[in-house]
Amino acid sequence: MHPKIEQIVQKSKERADALSENKTHTICNDRRDIFESIGLACKKGHIPIIAEVKPASPTGKFADVNPEIASQIACDMENAGAVALSVLTEPCYFEGSIENLESARKNTSIPVLRKDFIVDKSQMHEASSDLILLIAGVLGKKLPEFIEIARRRNIEPLVEVHDEKELEYVLECDTNLIGINNRSFETLEIDLETAEKLIPLVKEHDRKYNQKHLIIGESGVKGTDDATRMIRAGADALLVGTYLMEGNLKEKMKHLIEANKNQEIV
Numbered sequence: 712m713h714p715k716i717e718q719i720v721q722k723s724k725e726r727a728d729a730l731s732e733n734k735t736h737t738i739c740n741d742r743r744d745i746f747e748s749i750g751l752a753c754k755k756g757h758i759p760i761i762a763e764v765k766p767a768s769p770t771g772k773f774a775d776v777n778p779e780i781a782s783q784i785a786c787d788m789e790n791a792g793a794v795a796l797s798v799l800t801e802p803c804y805f806e807g808s809i810e811n812l813e814s815a816r817k818n819t820s821i822p823v824l825r826k827d828f829i830v831d832k833s834q835m836h837e838a839s840s841d842l843i844l845l846i847a848g849v850l851g852k853k854l855p856e857f858i859e860i861a862r863r864r865n866i867e868p869l870v871e872v873h874d875e876k877e878l879e880y881v882l883e884c885d886t887n888l889i890g891i892n893n894r895s896f897e898t899l900e901i902d903l904e905t906a907e908k909l910i911p912l913v914k915e916h917d918r919k920y921n922q923k924h925l926i927i928g929e930s931g932v933k934g935t936d937d938a939t940r941m942i943r944a945g946a947d948a949l950l951v952g953t954y955l956m957e958g959n960l961k962e963k964m965k966h967l968i969e970a971n972k973n974q975e976i977v
């Protein structure tokens with residue numbers, strides 16, 4: 712694991728230690744359905760985009776985002792056709808917050824993914840969201856228990872993998888949504904070939920065992936060529952952060968969503 716990821720994980724553990732054990736364990740009663748949302752986009756011939764409210768990353772700063780601004784960005788993303796939102800809640804390296812997540816969800820009607828480095832059960836009860844990111848390489852053997860906790864709270868887990876070994880393990884777990892992150896946790900480099908290599912393995916598994924996982928291509932989409940490349944590789948939806956946060960959100964969303972159609976015309 713890259714030292715930066717180790718630092719992020721360590722900070723998450725410290726944050727989790729400071730959380731109250733006695734937090735009320737609420738159930739998300741009004742879950743918004745990402746499967747339906749992606750299905751609707753596909754029917755229109757759109758590329759389903761999960762747009763990420765990402766104030767910063769360990770290598771860059773995109774915007775000062777408080778709950779009011781998070782809600783504005785989220786509304787812009789929804790109006791521009793996002794099938795779902797991903798909202799960073801990690802405060803130290805991504806400048807996210809639970810308040811940003813709550814505000815974004817309150818003021819939109821599409822599914823919202825909580826994007827964080829979940830390392831401890833107490834974090835699972837910090838906020839209500841429609842989806843929660845669980846990173847296989849971070850949770851390891853604890854993953855099945857965290858998937859179960861998410862399901863009990865009526866939150867859909869999006870399980871993220873970075874390599875073949877993690878994927879093999881995740882395919883044995885009870886998950887419907889697999890995120891393939893093109894950003895290596897060893898080098899932090901982005902390589903879209905990661906998804907191109909791993910997606911066929913999911914498809915092969917699904918054919919063999921008569922299953923259907925939904926695959927989210929994560930990280931590194933910087934334009935329509937990358938988007939069509941990921942969709943051609945077999946991704947069902949794409950998670951896009953940096954590219955959208957860098958400006959011209961509306962225009963970029965339109966191009967990404969319609970990239971498949973434009974390819975057909977050309």
Ligand SMILES: O=C(O)c1ccccc1NCC(=O)[C@H](O)[C@H](O)COP(=O)(O)O
Pocket residue numbers: 716763765768769770892894899929930931932950951952953954
């Ligand atoms: O975004 C980073 O630089 C980063 C660094 C270290 C660990 C995780 C990181 N990002 C988390 C994500 O998975 C992305 O925010 C998400 O997939 C969107 O990626 P992108 O479109 O490339 O911003």
